[in-house]
Amino acid sequence: MNKIVAVVGALALLGGGYYLGNANQPEPTVIKVPTAPKAEFTSSGADEVSAASGKVSVRAWETPTSGEVIIVKDGESIQDAVKAAQPGAVIKVMPGTYKETVYVDKDNITLSGVIERGAYPVMDGEGVRNDAVLYSGNGFTVENLYITKYKGNAIMGQAGNNYIIRNNIIVDTGVYGIFPQLGKNGIVAHNVISGIEDAAIYVGMSDNVDVVYNQVFDSVAGIEIENSRSALVEGNFVYNNTGGILAFITPGLPIKTCSDVIIRNNFVVDNNHENFAIPGSLVSNIPQGTGMLIMACDDVVVEQNIITGNESMGMLFTDFSLAGNAATDPDADPRPNRPKILNNIMRDNGKNPAPMVRAVLATQMLTRGPDVIDTVGMDDGCILNPERYRTFGLEKYGDCEFENTKTVLTYTLPEPVPPRVNETNMDKGKLAYYGVCAGCHAYGSRMIGPPTQIIQALYMDNPEGIAAYAAAPVRKRDDYPEMPPQGHLDDETRLAAAKFMLGLTR
Amino acid sequence: MKRLLPMLFASLASAVALAQAEPIVLNADCPPGFELSTGQCELRSLYQLYPSLQDAGVGGLKTGLPGWRDGFTPQQTDLGRYLFFDPVLSRDGTVSCATCHAPDRGFSDGLGRSVGINGSVLPRSAPSLWNVAFLNSFFWDGRADSLEEQMVGPLFDKHEMGSDPQLLLDTLNGIPAYRQLFAQAFPADFKSGDAEIRLDQVYAAITAFQVTLVSLNSRYDQYAHGYADALTEPEIEGLNIFRSFVARCAECHTPPLFTNQQVAVLGTPEPEGMPFDPGAQIPMNEPSQRGGFKVPSLRNIELTAPYMHSGRFATLREAVSFYTGGRGHAVPEGEELKIHWHIWEPNLTEDELDRLVDFLKTLTDESFKPEQPRRLPSGLQPMHQVIAYIGENDNGEEDHE
Known part of the structure; x- marks a missing residue:
């Protein structure tokens, strides 16, 4: 309770400071007829996408498959299938109920539900399991699952580039519905998510993500883009959450920027759900009835959304004053720099503002929440047709130099992010030799194992011999301890290390 | 002496x-x-x-x-x-x-x-x-x-x-x-x-x-590089708890170093009789960082008991138990701390705490x-x-x- 009071105080102070500096005079509507077309939209994120693209392709890629198919039937374990799968496998999950946590630490796995006459494969956490699907591999697709009653998340990624999360139904899975984190190039599309106590879709510390055509409702936050760059949030139906669509920096994270977010063509409607977030979480600060919230995120474009019936306000641009329950981060810029508000439909917002918003409005002798509020009073923002909306704090916004973002069809890359290759010192054999073998073998001197020079003399042109021996060593010499098996390195890596070892000259 | x-x-x-x-x-x-x-x-x-x-x-x-x-x-x-x-x-x-x-x-x-x-x-x-x-x-x-x-x-x-x-x-x-x-x-x-x-x-x-x-050659690392058998079933269970969004350990102790190198306010207790340590509040000159300490790497954590900045917890088991005790449960009377948002009430079971310790011990490597x-x-x-x-x-x- 104390924290809420502190936040209200902070917001009220800002509002007060703002009021002192600006008279609140309504300006007459100016009718403008453009004489020349406006410039095209550009962004640093769009440059990267178009540089990689020689053709028009919007989310046209799939994750790699090899032809291997594994079928999991009701009563069997999905995880057993994942364990048996080779990279490239498609795991088809038949309708049924699966009570497990599935983790995928391999590349290029597709986890795909089979839907029969409306019946989904159901992953049921029964209120006791932590997460339904955890992945860390690249090229992961998960689709067509019905996930419910987990304590943590439905689908959570930790790193892993080039992922597709689509066509899942997620009902009441605890903290997040879909949470890809620390990956580059992903698609989150056509999911239906409800009943989440933080964000239904949470893109955290990521690059190049499209969140498109999802239905998210009855959650504290609908869609969150956090500490991420180049994100497109388009065509989503976002209703009856506490806050609809959020783009922000969370202070204290290791990746400290948020920029180039396009929020367009979404329905952001009646996001008036009571805030049922976990105490202490950042989203516990969201005022009930917030359509959109942009906190500290730069170059956010808001375009052609239908934003109606959000009882506190249509959209809020702010700084860390809203996150008053978190420690500050001197390395993160708290200002929502260069906000760009293009044409949007905003109606019926602010009819019943939450108490903390009401406190800010009171400093302006207002009772109804605005369509757009900027508590910082940014002077580098732009807005098209500002006369259409009830705004607060936008006096320093100018006219936008562009009318739309149609130059950006997607922020995902036309080709998957390639694995890291062809950089200097990327030879696997060399890295394995120095990174692993060198713990026991030095070139010319005795360590725990015999010197590399002696091994070279013994094996000459036989790297296969070294690779085979290292996988299953037997005691050969009385004057050295037995070598521990190195089968944890795969055949290719062991052979590469052996070849490198034989070629070493110092 | x-x-x-x-x-x-x-x-x-x-x-x-x-x-x-x-x-x-x-x-x-x-x-x-x-x-x-x-x-x-x-x-x-x-x-x-x-x-x-x-x-x-x-x-x-x-x-x-x-x-x-x-x-x-x-x-x-x-x-x-x-x-x-x-x-x-x-x-x-x-x-x-x-x-x-x-x-x-x-x-x-x-x-x-x-x-x-x-x-x-x-x-x-x-x-x-x-x-x-x-x-x-x-x-x-x-x-x-x-x-x-x-x-x-x-x-x-x-x-x-x-x-x-x-x-x-x-x-x-x-x-x-x-x-x-x-x-x-x-x-x-x-x-x-x-x-x-x-x-x-x-x-x-x-x-x-x-x-x-x-130290990057632990059994965990073998698993990370693709050798699935490097960890036992209980250890993998521990890894999954570690990275789950219930325990949230990996949100700050992030692989591969098992630290995100940030300062976090946890509200861990000092040893009996020792005054509260303001931590990063002093060098950062920032009241909201009161009680903040750097997130330490967990590599070789098995070898460095006791735990936390002033060694209040004698064992890994005690250290992991702290995180399921509830937000601010060990903060002294009168201290107002901006406790990190990942400190919450995950309600981890005794078994889950044991598995976390099993996993932490796979991070040991002194080769x-x-x-x-x-x-x-x-x-x-x-x-x-x-x-x-x-x-x-x-x-x-x-x-x-």
């Missing part, structure tokens, strides 16, 4: 005799994990095969490393090893770096609060030095930005090693063996016969040694542990061994090695 002194002097005398033996030649090879490339030791690791978002070095299993320090010569590295173990760096020759950062104790000291010169009990525990090459801030409160800046703290703190810059230079320059070793490590600076040892050379050499303390010098250029005994030895005898244990 008093009864130690005669023994120390006795051992000093014999050590001095030893030091008059043949001169030390610094190792011309790089330590394990490093390739000699145009005269410098460069880090090599399988993790260098992997990308990392925004090059931040935080992610999942196959994520690249954060930026690191390397590029010192083999001789500088080896000189740093001698300096690291040599108590001659302290005011009275009783404390070396290794006193509080002992290789056999995970480069920490097994104490909740470390003990400096004259038996001074310090306010915080000695952080492990494993993988410091990858860190960008140092001390529990993050107040130093480099290893060079960091070591000035303990070297010259009157409660830690108690020296001062002039005394340190006078001492080292007064030991012919050291002048000769510095000339090997910094040949360009010692072209003239009367060149003196400088402080920046001391700092560079100790840094060179510290950045070779690399690149450096050898300790058999004799020191100063002729002194490596003190950390003497103290540990006597301490163990006090506990009634016999060391037969």
Whole structure:
């Protein structure tokens, strides 16, 4: 309770400071007829996408498959299938109920539900399991699952580039519905998510993500883009959450920027759900009835959304004053720099503002929440047709130099992010030799194992011999301890290390 | 402590005799994990095969490393090893770096609060030095930005090693063996016969040694590189709890280093009777960071009990249990802390806490542990061994090695 009071105080102070500096005079509507077309939209994120693209392709890629198919039937374990799968496998999950946590630490796995006459494969956490699907591999697709009653998340990624999360139904899975984190190039599309106590879709510390055509409702936050760059949030139906669509920096994270977010063509409607977030979480600060919230995120474009019936306000641009329950981060810029508000439909917002918003409005002798509020009073923002909306704090916004973002069809890359290759010192054999073998073998001197020079003399042109021996060593010499098996390195890596070892000259 | 002194002097005398033996030649090879490339030791690791978002070095299993320090010569590295173990760096020759950062104790000291010169009990525990090459801030409160800046703290703190810059230079320059070793490590600076040892050379050499303390070959790493059988079923269960969004350990202890290098306010308790430590509030001059401490790496965490900044928790099991105790449950009356948002009430079961400990123990790897010098250029005994030895005898244990 104390924290809420502190936040209200902070917001009220800002509002007060703002009021002192600006008279609140309504300006007459100016009718403008453009004489020349406006410039095209550009962004640093769009440059990267178009540089990689020689053709028009919007989310046209799939994750790699090899032809291997594994079928999991009701009563069997999905995880057993994942364990048996080779990279490239498609795991088809038949309708049924699966009570497990599935983790995928391999590349290029597709986890795909089979839907029969409306019946989904159901992953049921029964209120006791932590997460339904955890992945860390690249090229992961998960689709067509019905996930419910987990304590943590439905689908959570930790790193892993080039992922597709689509066509899942997620009902009441605890903290997040879909949470890809620390990956580059992903698609989150056509999911239906409800009943989440933080964000239904949470893109955290990521690059190049499209969140498109999802239905998210009855959650504290609908869609969150956090500490991420180049994100497109388009065509989503976002209703009856506490806050609809959020783009922000969370202070204290290791990746400290948020920029180039396009929020367009979404329905952001009646996001008036009571805030049922976990105490202490950042989203516990969201005022009930917030359509959109942009906190500290730069170059956010808001375009052609239908934003109606959000009882506190249509959209809020702010700084860390809203996150008053978190420690500050001197390395993160708290200002929502260069906000760009293009044409949007905003109606019926602010009819019943939450108490903390009401406190800010009171400093302006207002009772109804605005369509757009900027508590910082940014002077580098732009807005098209500002006369259409009830705004607060936008006096320093100018006219936008562009009318739309149609130059950006997607922020995902036309080709998957390639694995890291062809950089200097990327030879696997060399890295394995120095990174692993060198713990026991030095070139010319005795360590725990015999010197590399002696091994070279013994094996000459036989790297296969070294690779085979290292996988299953037997005691050969009385004057050295037995070598521990190195089968944890795969055949290719062991052979590469052996070849490198034989070629070493110092 | 008093009864130690005669023994120390006795051992000093014999050590001095030893030091008059043949001169030390610094190792011309790089330590394990490093390739000699145009005269410098460069880090090599399988993790260098992997990308990392925004090059931040935080992610999942196959994520690249954060930026690191390397590029010192083999001789500088080896000189740093001698300096690291040599108590001659302290005011009275009783404390070396290794006193509080002992290789056999995970480069920490097994104490909740470390003990400096004259038996001074310090306010915080000695952080492990494993993988410091990858860190960008140092001390529990993050107040130093480099290893060079960091070591000035303990070297010259009157409660830690108690020296001062002039005394340190006078001492080292007064030991012919050291002048000769510095000339090997910094040949360009010692072209003239009367060149003196400088402080920046001391700092560079100790840094060179510290950045070779690399631990990236645990069983966890084998699993991360793709060997599924490296971990047992209970350990994998522990990994999944660790990275789940219920326990949320991996949100701050992020692979591959198992730290995101941020400051976090947890509200862990101090040992009985110790006043509340304001932590990063002081160096950051930021009230909202009151009680904030750097997120430590968990690599080799099994070796560095007790846990937290002042060692309140004796075991890993106690340490992990803290996180399921509820937000602020151990915050003293009257303290208003901005507790980190990931501290919540995950309601972990006893079994889950056990599995977390199982997993944490898979992060142990000392395969690149450096050898300790058999004799020191100063002729002194490596003190950390003497103290540990006597301490163990006090506990009634016999060391037969």
